Amino acid sequence: MHRTHTCGELRLTDKDQKVTLSGWVQRSRDKGGMLWIDLRDRYGITQLFFEEGKTEASILETARSVGREYVIKATGKVIERFSKNDNLPTGDIEIQVETLEILNASKTPPFTIEDESDGGDDLRMQWRYLDLRRNPLRNNLMLRHRMGIETRKYLDSMQFMEIETPYLIKSTPEGARDFVVPSRMNPGQFYALPQSPQTFKQILMVAGYDRYYQIVRCFRDEDLRADRQPEFTQIDCEMAFVEQEDILNTFEGLVRHLFKTVKGVDIAEVPRMTYDEAMRLYGSDKPDVRFDMAFQDLNALMKGKGFAIFDGAETVLGIVAAGCASYTRKQVDELTDWVKRPQIGAKGLVYCMCNEDGTYKSSVDKFYSQEDWQQIASQTGANKGDLILILSGELHSTRKQLGELRLLMGSRLGLRNPEVFKPLWVVDFPLVEWIEEEKRWFAMHHPFTAPKPEHFSLLETSPGDARANAYDFVLNGVEIGGGSIRIHDRNIQSKMFNLLGFTPEEAQKQFGFLLNAFEYGAPPHGGIAFGFDRFCALFGGADNIRDFIAFPKNNSGRDVMIDAPGTIDQKQLDELSIGLQIKS
């Protein structure tokens, strides 16, 4: 071993011990007669001390020669520091170095290895191994390790078995785009990388495994954004002989265990909200409930007053931004521009300042009297000093737009502190949704989700009204987990495939193994999957999952450190019976 201790463990109680440390040179200070080196490893920083006269001249010379990020090995005596550093656990001591060895030199890094680096994103992605040396990333990966360990500990204690499912499976056109893998031994055929182990975990329930989990990589060949990676990790779980309530309780337990053991935070019972309620109150199926600012239905009060836009709108909805009546005209115009951006898509924004003097000033004073506003303020609970923001239009899109505006106002008002955690179960999701562009029904969760038993008959009469025992776990406005009670009956599954536009032949070809399995004693079952990358990011108080993945890909799906993907040899192509067909 090139050390007796790590750079994080020596204390004053170790005084006078002879120790050997190895690590990286964080920085050095040369004051002529005296020289200090901060030696860094994963566990911390310890100060090395060299003194002219006391330290051998050749050692001192070596010490003076080392630059940032050199790897060195020092042996010496633990001594008490003259000027202590309270910010460092090892800050009471330093090492009076007696021997020093350079284990490896380092060129000057292209950016500083500090908590706040001077390197840009691209540079840091390319030199990922240097970026990973920085405390913030190291802390993120340590958090991730801890969350994995605690997740397994909890699930193991609940009798879940981790069972590995295959990565080389079959491509299915339903859902997102698959990554595929040409099979050499089966020319013209392809494996697909799993978007999730969904069918396998259901098969495991049919096989009697009762409680399954896996922390597993999943793959989707979709266009990328900051919070999406072509490969991502799920905590994937399934249980047999359960109803929705059992699953919610079991995984509320997991979440509580993680908060307690990893963050030291006690989480109260997780509230539940139906999908319909979440859409009505927050315009989102993943509402951020760290703050209220719920939607106010203004249809009754604001229609029929001669304002044609509202009169002709399907809905008129508002929110109250507390204390924002002092917004300037410019600030309100900015908000108006913001909601009119194509990403949001509103036609305009109506506002009303509830002035401190009891008067109201709105952008539509022509149509609404002070008394009208008084009534509106009274219904919405707007107080003096508050700002009422109102959108109108088609129900679904107005909700979505106002939902975005609500989040913006929440952020502006400091109501979205990343260190405050407000989990929520959203339940009773619709089974299917109509996608107009494709002129067909799509599964809201996935094709294996069961309709609520009392809604079976709606599949044939009014599928859009059918609700499922499907649930999302939402944390601070981010969907972290989602699951459902599954279909375990062949006929219902066939009906579902039919509703989703599969011919019986297609259904059999793609999911025949599952349909068959349902005929050999499939138990009632259900499950959930958590997005592990996002879960870790939220626990780390961040929203970019990249900083919680050791080796992420960029927005073009490239690993710029290893320079992948790359070309392959013609011999490889030939063996796989494929050829390139690149359009210029």
Added chain:
Amino acid sequence: MHRTHTCGELRLTDKDQKVTLSGWVQRSRDKGGMLWIDLRDRYGITQLFFEEGKTEASILETARSVGREYVIKATGKVIERFSKNDNLPTGDIEIQVETLEILNASKTPPFTIEDESDGGDDLRMQWRYLDLRRNPLRNNLMLRHRMGIETRKYLDSMQFMEIETPYLIKSTPEGARDFVVPSRMNPGQFYALPQSPQTFKQILMVAGYDRYYQIVRCFRDEDLRADRQPEFTQIDCEMAFVEQEDILNTFEGLVRHLFKTVKGVDIAEVPRMTYDEAMRLYGSDKPDVRFDMAFQDLNALMKGKGFAIFDGAETVLGIVAAGCASYTRKQVDELTDWVKRPQIGAKGLVYCMCNEDGTYKSSVDKFYSQEDWQQIASQTGANKGDLILILSGELHSTRKQLGELRLLMGSRLGLRNPEVFKPLWVVDFPLVEWIEEEKRWFAMHHPFTAPKPEHFSLLETSPGDARANAYDFVLNGVEIGGGSIRIHDRNIQSKMFNLLGFTPEEAQKQFGFLLNAFEYGAPPHGGIAFGFDRFCALFGGADNIRDFIAFPKNNSGRDVMIDAPGTIDQKQLDELSIGLQIKS
């Protein structure tokens, strides 16, 4: 929850409790007035009891209607059994059923769900979910889960961090054949699935992570055998600032922990043997040391006696099979045929029976006197009643052949009990080996393994003599793990690539990121990887890894349950800029 208890937990102390159980019908016995159903789940079997007169007629009728593998839910009272079953933990009780519900029917399975099934391999692979219901497979997967949990527990306690490395990486021609994944966003380019996270774990050491592990899937597109799968799982580990001794100690600790916690077995210190010694004594770099039967060098005693075959051979080696002097002529002929099979490749077999009367009877009596044999017996330690088996020829192949024969004789003599565990470290592997067909040096372990420091200079003069700090962990003659101290110096790594036939340009193109990383403060490091599938199989006393993988592939790389790989749409091919080129 469709149950209050599992089928494995009720005892006599639960008598008179009202309980609900759910599970599968293992079997039922109908004695007219009384009916019993064995209800099975993952946790065990509990007997349900129905009695005419006491059980409601409709319930009894339902009970009579259920067949094997039906999923049912029964509520009733725990009662003491009249005739107890000592073989079952729940054998003292049964459930007097009051209500019974069929949760799902089952067709008759294509084979019996019993410890010894009547289903053939192909049938059981196709209906894997039924095969997985059988106790032997369930026990295997539970063992695997337990080994994963305990591996993580130990490594976590030793400060190892589990860090996930990417699955979409870059193809490298060195080593086995890669599975590749066409990149849609980078037309004409391909990812490769990792054969191991080797370079990433080394990068993590450069990044300062100090102790890394991962239980990780790896992929090799090679032709398959019983103990090889296209995807397999490794316990992959790496440590910084260590020497070989530290790694051996750390992972001996892991092995000891696993044996203790999973098998309840205490393992003494693991012996070590050099590669040269293993080859000399057992003709294998993974000797089975559950029994000795070491090779005897017979060159001095058997050459120069006029037997031309031995006189002209590079080596003459023998083993002593205790108590086999009573072998019949037919038995010895069978052995001769066995070693002459092409898989073994010996030209012939010389034997000598050490008779109980003190005489010797050999197949080459013409050349060797009774005194010669007495000397040979004395040197080899052969006693009365033993059989000496002798092979000759070129050193390397003779060792290999005799090694196979030794294993066969060990098996015949019952010396290879799968419940006896004899681990071994094989150390000091050669750095490279010459492959005559390719006329070049190949890395014995991999191109990142460091030569022993004292052998650096041999790289240029006599590479075949260079030894590495490379080690294998061998259990009962199976290589379970292997690793090495790695190169952490750019110049030595470049020299190594050069020795292996890489041009500097190729080395830079394929491994430039690693070579560059070595210039920014790479610490000394090394690691090891264990084959998790094989490790589990050995712990389970089996040699076929397939029974320890939930969803294995067959020898054509097919998952016959889901029928993968399969064809994909032309649209998918177009998006990926590839076309099929199938030779007929």
